[in-house]
Amino acid sequence: MNDYLKNKLKQFSGDHWIGGLWISKTGIWNNTKGELMAWSDWADDEPNSSGVCVQMYQYQRFRFDDDKCEKKKKFICMKIDD
Numbered sequence: 001m002n003d004y005l006k007n008k009l010k011q012f013s014g015d016h017w018i019g020g021l022w023i024s025k026t027g028i029w030n031n032t033k034g035e036l037m038a039w040s041d042w043a044d045d046e047p048n049s050s051g052v053c054v055q056m057y058q059y060q061r062f063r064f065d066d067d068k069c070e071k072k073k074k075f076i077c078m079k080i081d082d
């Protein structure tokens with residue numbers, strides 16, 4: 001999933017929210033699904049308590065970074081086919 005998203009994001013510019021709130025370096029609470037995310041890919045030296053929402057950070061090759069939730073960024077959504 002992560003490699004798929006990174007390859008897709010190379011087509012766009014900017015950072016993207018992934019809809020998660022981080023609770024530890026190994027656990028990310030997905031507030032849109034109400035469960036822990038099955039994977040994480042923190043950038044070097046992240047999370048660094050710069051916020052509690054999780055973005056895929058372009059500067060770090062779209063690896064995860066915690067940032068302030070009030071910042072406006074693009075958002076990644078998942079569509080589930082029936």
Ligand SMILES: [Ca+2]
Pocket residue numbers: 046047048049050051065066067
């Ligand atoms: Ca951070």
